[in-house]
Amino acid sequence: MAYLDLARVSKTFLSEGRAVEAVTPVTLGIEAGQIVTFVGPSGCGKTTLMRMVGGLETPSGGEIRLAGDLLGGPDRRRGMVFQSYAAFPWKTVAGNIAMGFRYRRDLGGAEKAEGARRLIDLVGLRGFEDSYTNRISGGMRQRVAIARTLAANPDVLLMDEPFGALDALTREHLQSQLLRINRTEEKTTIFVTHDVEEAILVAHRLVVFSARPARVLDDIDVAAILPVADRDQSIRDAPDFLALRRQVQAVLRAEQRRAERQEGDNAA
Amino acid sequence: MWVFRKPIPRQTEILLGLAGLLTFLGAWQLVAVSGWVRPQFLPTPAAVVEAFGRLFTEQDFAIDIGISVGRVWFAFLLSVLVAVPLGLAMACFRAVGAFLEPFVDFVRYLPVPALVPLLIIWFGVGEASKIAVLVMGTFFQLLLLIVDDTKRVPAEYVESGFTLGASKWQIIRDIIFPAALPSMVNNLRITLGWCWTYLIIAEIVAASSGIGHVIWSLRRFVKTPEVMAGIVAIGIIGLLTDQAFRLLHRRAFRYLER
Numbered sequence: 281m282a283y284l285d286l287a288r289v290s291k292t293f294l295s296e297g298r299a300v301e302a303v304t305p306v307t308l309g310i311e312a313g314q315i316v317t318f319v320g321p322s323g324c325g326k327t328t329l330m331r332m333v334g335g336l337e338t339p340s341g342g343e344i345r346l347a348g349d350l351l352g353g354p355d356r357r358r359g360m361v362f363q364s365y366a367a368f369p370w371k372t373v374a375g376n377i378a379m380g381f382r383y384r385r386d387l388g389g390a391e392k393a394e395g396a397r398r399l400i401d402l403v404g405l406r407g408f409e410d411s412y413t414n415r416i417s418g419g420m421r422q423r424v425a426i427a428r429t430l431a432a433n434p435d436v437l438l439m440d441e442p443f444g445a446l447d448a449l450t451r452e453h454l455q456s457q458l459l460r461i462n463r464t465e466e467k468t469t470i471f472v473t474h475d476v477e478e479a480i481l482v483a484h485r486l487v488v489f490s491a492r493p494a495r496v497l498d499d500i501d502v503a504a505i506l507p508v509a510d511r512d513q514s515i516r517d518a519p520d521f522l523a524l525r526r527q528v529q530a531v532l533r534a535e536q537r538r539a540e541r542q543e544g545d546n547a548a
Numbered sequence: 549m550w551v552f553r554k555p556i557p558r559q560t561e562i563l564l565g566l567a568g569l570l571t572f573l574g575a576w577q578l579v580a581v582s583g584w585v586r587p588q589f590l591p592t593p594a595a596v597v598e599a600f601g602r603l604f605t606e607q608d609f610a611i612d613i614g615i616s617v618g619r620v621w622f623a624f625l626l627s628v629l630v631a632v633p634l635g636l637a638m639a640c641f642r643a644v645g646a647f648l649e650p651f652v653d654f655v656r657y658l659p660v661p662a663l664v665p666l667l668i669i670w671f672g673v674g675e676a677s678k679i680a681v682l683v684m685g686t687f688f689q690l691l692l693l694i695v696d697d698t699k700r701v702p703a704e705y706v707e708s709g710f711t712l713g714a715s716k717w718q719i720i721r722d723i724i725f726p727a728a729l730p731s732m733v734n735n736l737r738i739t740l741g742w743c744w745t746y747l748i749i750a751e752i753v754a755a756s757s758g759i760g761h762v763i764w765s766l767r768r769f770v771k772t773p774e775v776m777a778g779i780v781a782i783g784i785i786g787l788l789t790d791q792a793f794r795l796l797h798r799r800a801f802r803y804l805e806r
């Protein structure tokens with residue numbers, strides 16, 4: 281069994297009295313320390329699947345296991361970074377990161393303080409410790425959220441389009457930082473995005489989902505094609521990267537056409 | 549000066565505010581001295597100012613103000629102490645909300661003056677019935693405002709808290725309460741204003757002290773300047789309290805400034 285194991289996980293919502301299938305049974309095994317990116321058409325259910333891993337949604341069927349343990353509601357083992365800035369505005373940068381340590385009983389006060397210093401350096405926020413979060417940029421706020429999540433030392437890091445609201449340059453900067461952080465922290469990560477380039481750039485492994493209800497269309501071992509060790513922004517120009525991007529985009533376009541046809545059939 | 553939906557210089561703003569007040573006072577003075585209205589109905593602004601002084605020197609008005617302020621704050625704090633924890637519970641636990649909301653919504657629509665006779669039957673004409681009128685007027689309104697403030701806390705904050713390992717109780721204490729606090733304080737400010745409205749009703753109906761009682765008893769002697777001075781006193785107290793709350797809000801929630 282894989283470290284993070286999803287066995288026939290499905291989700292059906294009740295919407296206006298009708299059952300709407302968001303995730304069709306998905307089976308997926310994720311190895312420890314890997315960054316797995318989820319791409320797919322918007323609204324396809326990939327975020328719902330990730331939220332089920334986080335315990336923020338209850339699966340309608342199937343089970344999710346982490347290191348063999350059956351998972352239930354949310355806890356410290358699965359940390360979440362949201363698309364919108366979930367940094368607490370009433371706390372400073374340091375105060376937000378301290379919130380990540382606050383509920384840990386495995387560390388003493390001195391260790392927490394030392395850990396906070398290390399994280400502030402890791403995400404490059406030294407000098408901004410005492411700033412409130414609505415006085416720093418969106419990119420910095422998202423780094424605060426990442427540091428706070430890492431402070432809780434989760435086994436799995438869940439990122440829901442974390443860089444979606446940022447400008448292109450900041451986005452690239454944070455993508456590089458994420459790769460660097462993963463090298464030092466080796467956190468098992470699920471990263472949801474609709475940006476194909478981003479999905480390839482940060483991935484060890486890339487999973488392409490269908491339009492709603494989410495179903496796995498393609499599962500690519502990106503690390504085998506583009507070694508993670510020498511991954512940086514310049515890889516966007518590498519022939520292998522471009523070939524991979526074309527491959528994923530072709531799958532997504534075909535899926536888009538299929539979904540539109542089906543919608544047309546349903547309407548008729 | 550006619551810039552559209554844009555700020556104007558601070559100085560201009562202050563001058564315009566003063567000009568507005570002076571225009572009002574001027575118009576009042578003009579009507580009062582013109583002889584169109586009898587002075588028993590409309591005394592001049594100066595007469596009201598004089599009456600204001602007389603209230604303090606001849607009527608021990610300061611004591612009445614103290615009594616009224618005491619009543620308002622006692623009832624207000626009592627309402628706050630119950631409404632804040634109860635509102636948090638109603639918003640966080642749907643079962644508590646579902647249990648109380650229909651009842652609270654019903655009571656909220658009862659006009660407080662209509663309850664005064666009942667409250668006097670229950671609590672007599674002493675302090676208890678006045679406090680009861682104020683609490684009836686503010687508690688249920690405040691409770692629903694607190695529920696709304698709590699519900700508006702973004703889901704991401706709460707979900708972040710759970711994934712950081714916080715318990716439900718810790719999330720309420722460490723995340724929901726501080727997140728909702730700025731809008732709660734703002735709603736406290738508004739509710740305190742309503743509390744004053746009900747105070748005057750309570751003091752007019754059955755009281756032997758307080759600002760409302762003073763105004764009501766002077767009315768019997770058609771001491772219009774004094775009656776108007778009493779009303780102005782309430783306005784001044786309201787204005788000062790409001791400004792104090794705003795200052796507290798700015799000081800306590802500096803992080804809201806950009």
